[in-house]
Amino acid sequence: MLNTFFSPWPSFSAEEAEAVKQVLLSNRVNYWTGQECREFECEFAGWCGSDYAVALGNGTQALELALHALGVGPGDEVITTPRTFIASASSIVMVGAKAVFADVDLNSGNITAESITAVLTARTKAVIVVHLYGQCAEMERIIALCRKFGKPLVEDAAEALGARDHGRPAGSMGDLAFFSFNGNKIITTSGGGMLLSHRGDLLERARYLSAQAREPVRHYEHKEIGYNYRMSNVLAGLGLSQFADLQRRIQARRRHFEGYATAFAGLEGIAMMPLVRPDEANYWLSCVTLSAGASMRDRVIAALEAEDIEARPLWKPLHLQPVFRDRVCYGGGLAETLFEQGICLPSGSGMSESERGRVIHLVAGLLSQGGNL
Numbered sequence: 267m268l269n270t271f272f273s274p275w276p277s278f279s280a281e282e283a284e285a286v287k288q289v290l291l292s293n294r295v296n297y298w299t300g301q302e303c304r305e306f307e308c309e310f311a312g313w314c315g316s317d318y319a320v321a322l323g324n325g326t327q328a329l330e331l332a333l334h335a336l337g338v339g340p341g342d343e344v345i346t347t348p349r350t351f352i353a354s355a356s357s358i359v360m361v362g363a364k365a366v367f368a369d370v371d372l373n374s375g376n377i378t379a380e381s382i383t384a385v386l387t388a389r390t391k392a393v394i395v396v397h398l399y400g401q402c403a404e405m406e407r408i409i410a411l412c413r414k415f416g417k418p419l420v421e422d423a424a425e426a427l428g429a430r431d432h433g434r435p436a437g438s439m440g441d442l443a444f445f446s447f448n449g450n451k452i453i454t455t456s457g458g459g460m461l462l463s464h465r466g467d468l469l470e471r472a473r474y475l476s477a478q479a480r481e482p483v484r485h486y487e488h489k490e491i492g493y494n495y496r497m498s499n500v501l502a503g504l505g506l507s508q509f510a511d512l513q514r515r516i517q518a519r520r521r522h523f524e525g526y527a528t529a530f531a532g533l534e535g536i537a538m539m540p541l542v543r544p545d546e547a548n549y550w551l552s553c554v555t556l557s558a559g560a561s562m563r564d565r566v567i568a569a570l571e572a573e574d575i576e577a578r579p580l581w582k583p584l585h586l587q588p589v590f591r592d593r594v595c596y597g598g599g600l601a602e603t604l605f606e607q608g609i610c611l612p613s614g615s616g617m618s619e620s621e622r623g624r625v626i627h628l629v630a631g632l633l634s635q636g637g638n639l
């Protein structure tokens with residue numbers, strides 16, 4: 267299958283396999299005994315211009331710890347986007363707080379200072395901004411708003427490694443920020459996450475909770491209940507190796523986006539999802555919208571699937587998910603429109619030009635026949 271995210275298998279190089287082998291041969295496979303986790307944290311913090319980082323089991327754990335570090339709990343509200351993977355909001359539920367959904371704008375596909383303002387209350391304990399599909403939200407205005415009202419800001423940069431906002435790296439702008447190294451991300455440790463902060467107090471609190479809240483004494487001493495959320499040293503070895511390849515991967519994905527954009531430019535009924543500042547996106551996924559809506563979206567996905575090519579609808583808004591049926595999204599219903607019309611096309615860093623050509627041929631052929639192949 268010409269997979270949306272991984273295309274084509276395998277996506278691990280001989281160097282990356284060697285990096286894993288070296289950690290295994292060193293016998294230092296857990297967070298505590300090896301040096302790779304610490305190196306991975308340092309590289310990440312340095313690269314993001316952040317002061318502190320902790321390598322974790324996945325991005326979901328990173329967000330949960332971020333919320334704990336901020337003291338979010340029962341009775342609190344946390345504002346986020348409905349247009350995201352469920353982890354952006356399930357972590358809010360996991361700490362006992364209520365997720366409040368603000369609508370997105372059609373340009374960036376992310377929440378904005380205006381949509382956050384519309385739902386900000388005294389109960390708001392934090393704001394989680396998601397840089398969806400590798401494009402940053404309008405951070406300057408969102409940061410100013412959060413500062414004005416004293417609300418901590420968390421960046422969900424799970425999909426946005428390498429993206430920037432007016433020159434500032436994704437992950438460097440919030441009180442806390444995290445990345446995901448899940449198997450579908452631009453670099454992967456098969457599963458993994460990184461939590462970052464400029465604030466030592468917040469990061470140290472998260473670091474402490476991530477390791478069973480163990481007190482810093484020789485024996486095992488615990489005054490609180492914590493979590494077992496640290497990254498494996500084997501995976502950090504893989505992450506370090508993949509990190510070195512980040513820019514090549516971004517460029518490869520950018521070529522896919524530009525190839526799709528050129529091919530679809532003269533076609534009616536299809537448009538690339540806009541990029542507000544194309545030089546600052548990481549091009550994680552190339553997304554298009556189809557003006558004919560959900561039936562055309564499903565026909566295109568089915569036609570690609572028949573050729574063993576995986577494409578997916580854009581994220582289904584969380585307030586439309588059965589698990590959040592008691593929630594609304596405040597705003598103009600734009601997250602819903604994007605879900606109805608949108609498709610993530612194959613975008614993997616390893617996809618070839620001719621594979622991309624196959625996708626274009628199929629999509630363009632279907633559209634030019636009004637969806638009836």
Ligand SMILES: Cc1ncc(COP(=O)(O)O)c(C=O)c1O
Binds near residue numbers: 350353
């Ligand atoms: C926007 C977003 N937030 C959070 C996550 C959670 O990260 P993880 O899968 O590493 O737990 C993901 C995806 O994996 C994501 O896409």
